[in-house]
Amino acid sequence: MAIANRTETIAPSKENAASKIARHATVLSGQLQQLRTRMYPPKSEKMLRQFLTNEVSKLTSIPDSTLKLMSSEGRGPVPSRLENNHRVYTLAQINELRELFAKQKPTEALRFLPRRRPGEHLQVMAIANFKGGSAKTTTCVHLAHYLALHGYRVLALDLDPQASLSAMFGAQPEIDVGANETIYAALRYEAVERRPIREIIRKTYFDGIDLIPGNLEVMEYEHETPRVLAQKSGSGVIFFERLKLALSEVESDYDIVILDTPPSLGFLTLSAIYAATSMIITVHPAMLDVASMSQFLLMMGDLISVLNESGAQLDHDFIRYLVTRHDPNDAPQSQVVAMLRHLFGTDVLLPTAIESTAVEAAGLAKRSLYELEMGQIGRDTHKRAREAVDAVNEAIVQLINASWGRG
Numbered sequence: 072m073a074i075a076n077r078t079e080t081i082a083p084s085k086e087n088a089a090s091k092i093a094r095h096a097t098v099l100s101g102q103l104q105q106l107r108t109r110m111y112p113p114k115s116e117k118m119l120r121q122f123l124t125n126e127v128s129k130l131t132s133i134p135d136s137t138l139k140l141m142s143s144e145g146r147g148p149v150p151s152r153l154e155n156n157h158r159v160y161t162l163a164q165i166n167e168l169r170e171l172f173a174k175q176k177p178t179e180a181l182r183f184l185p186r187r188r189p190g191e192h193l194q195v196m197a198i199a200n201f202k203g204g205s206a207k208t209t210t211c212v213h214l215a216h217y218l219a220l221h222g223y224r225v226l227a228l229d230l231d232p233q234a235s236l237s238a239m240f241g242a243q244p245e246i247d248v249g250a251n252e253t254i255y256a257a258l259r260y261e262a263v264e265r266r267p268i269r270e271i272i273r274k275t276y277f278d279g280i281d282l283i284p285g286n287l288e289v290m291e292y293e294h295e296t297p298r299v300l301a302q303k304s305g306s307g308v309i310f311f312e313r314l315k316l317a318l319s320e321v322e323s324d325y326d327i328v329i330l331d332t333p334p335s336l337g338f339l340t341l342s343a344i345y346a347a348t349s350m351i352i353t354v355h356p357a358m359l360d361v362a363s364m365s366q367f368l369l370m371m372g373d374l375i376s377v378l379n380e381s382g383a384q385l386d387h388d389f390i391r392y393l394v395t396r397h398d399p400n401d402a403p404q405s406q407v408v409a410m411l412r413h414l415f416g417t418d419v420l421l422p423t424a425i426e427s428t429a430v431e432a433a434g435l436a437k438r439s440l441y442e443l444e445m446g447q448i449g450r451d452t453h454k455r456a457r458e459a460v461d462a463v464n465e466a467i468v469q470l471i472n473a474s475w476g477r478g
Contacts, residue, residue, distance in 0.1 A: 076166055100245055117276045117437075120444055121151065121159035131169055132182055138168075147171055162220065162278040179475075185222050186328045191475040194388070195318060196467075197330040198345035199340065204362040205353040205393035206424060210234040210463075211331045211435065216441040217464035218327055219279035226321070226328045228254060229285030230339045236331040239273050239283035239437050244286035253288045257317040258342075260299050268317040281325075281381065283471035289339065291418040296338040310338055311378060315346035327471065344375065345383055349474065350390045350418075351467065356397055356407040388474035393463065405453050409443035416425050429456035 086094070091340060129136040141147045148164035160168075173180040187193070198207050198214075208231070215227045218446050220225050229236040234244035242248055257268040273282045296310045306416070318328060331344045344350070375385060398404055429452045433440050440457050447453075 119162055119327055120442060122165065124150070124158050124160075127160050127165055127168070130165060131172070131222075133168060133172060147445065148280060165220075166222060166278060179370060183222070185472075186224060192329065192348065193318070193322045193325060194471050194474060195315075195328045195330065195346050195348045196471075197332055197343045197350045198353060199332045199343070199350055199367075200353050200364060200365050200389070201334045201336055201340075202355075202360055203334050204396075205355050205360065206333055207231075207237065207353050209430065210393060210395065210424065211236055211329050211351055211353065212239045212439045213441070214464055214467060215280055215329050216277065216439045217461070219277055220441060221468070223326045224277065224284070224324065225280045226325045227280055227327060228277075228283045228330050230254060230289060230343055231285055231331050231333045232287045232290045234285040237282065237286070239439070240277070240280075240282050240284075241437070242273070242282065242284040244284065248284045248286045248288075250288065253285050254283050254314070254317075255289050255292050258292055258313045268320050270349050272321065285321050285331075289333075293337045309381065311342050311345040311381075311383060314339075314342040318346055326426075336367065336374060341374055341378065344371070345378060345385060347387060349388045349470070352390070352392050353395045354392055354411070356394050356404040356411070358403075361407060361411070363374070383465055389470050390418065391467075391470065392419045394419065396426045397423040398426050399423075420463065420466050422459065422466050424463050425456065425459040427452065427456035427459070429453050430460075 111185055122130070124135055124138050127133070127138060131461060142150055142158055148160065148167045150158040150160045150164065169184045173184040174182070181188075196214075198211050200207060211227065215225050218225050227240065234242075234248070237244050237248065250267060251264060252271055254268075254271070256264075256266040256271050259265050268283070271283055273284065275282050300310065330347065332340045332343045352364070352367075354360060378385065392411060392413070394408055397408065408419075408423070429440060429443075429448050432448050433443055440453070440460055443453065
């Protein structure tokens with residue numbers, strides 16, 4: 072009887088590879104949807120936590136005492152009260168405070184509201200590397216959140232078909248992003264189906280950040296471009312110019328655009344490099360990853376030369392290397408970091424993104440460190456990770472301000 076039962080579990084015929092992959096994809100997609108439904112019920116949306124008065128003071132440079140006085144006198148946005156009677160503000164209210172103080176103190180307006188001024192160009196930053204696991208998306212999310220928390224207007228653009236950035240903002244690529252709703256809609260060559268980029272931009276739960284989501288559809292651009300190049304067609308616009316031209320349509324709406332590029336050097340990545348005014352190359356300090364980055368740089372150099380021959384003028388404000396997933400206590404990693412600093416000097420950002428269980432725990436919940444409240448993870452662990460991420464983002468903001476000619 073036992074033998075008979077065991078025989079019944081054997082598949083009647085051998086499954087071919089295509090069928091197996093398709094079946095596995097369906098099973099995994101269904102399981103992920105069940106997990107997502109449990110974590111985020113169908114009608115729920117991601118929401119950003121509120122901020123205590125002392126946090127608001129640090130973010131805006133408005134003294135804690137001033138915030139309390141304003142609240143008592145009924146001036147400015149009205150904060151909510153927690154059970155312990157502490158005042159809390161939403162990010163939208165924080166931005167309202169920024170605008171209020173910028174108007175009241177015009178000579179110090181930039182301190183309260185650091186948005187770009189007339190004559191300061193849109194900063195388009197590509198976060199790049201074709202090695203998986205280099206923390207590109209984590210870097211994008213934390214930078215976007217940091218910028219928004221400090222009053223900048225941000226557009227996050229997901230160019231990766233895996234769409235991890237979109238998922239971090241609550242847009243599940245398989246369910247929440249439909250046909251012609253990715254950047255491909257604005258880049259596609261058929262004029263009939265092409266959409267203005269403004270139509271595909273979404274508001275997010277994070278005040279100050281808009282999103283262009285991604286999913287597998289963005290790969291269509293990689294498939295379509297060679298065909299168009301072979302036919303020498305495409306509405307007269309060279310493929311690598313299309314993203315830059317699309318972004319120019321919404322240039323006045325944002326201070327900074329963050330491009331999460333695919334882990335490859337295809338047409339989308341080339342378009343991102345051309346559209347970018349700056350680039351952050353993430354690198355994990357391990358020899359295999361550095362060897363991969365070497366190949367990435369060699370290929371990118373060759374491809375940029377091809378773009379130059381095609382008439383493209385690439386003029387980046389800055390290109391920097393960011394060491395990610397860094398364990399300062401790991402001797403081999405320290406040797407790699409020292410080598411990179413010796414070779415590239417100040418082109419390697421001085422702060423590093425340390426490897427931390429806090430970042431991992433936040434990522435599992437599809438959150439950044441900035442979304443976690445005290446108590447959700449160990450206080451010291453959270454503090455160390457937050458300080459490291461803040462240092463990285465502050466270094467990038469300093470480069471952005473320098474590109475705008477600010478002191």
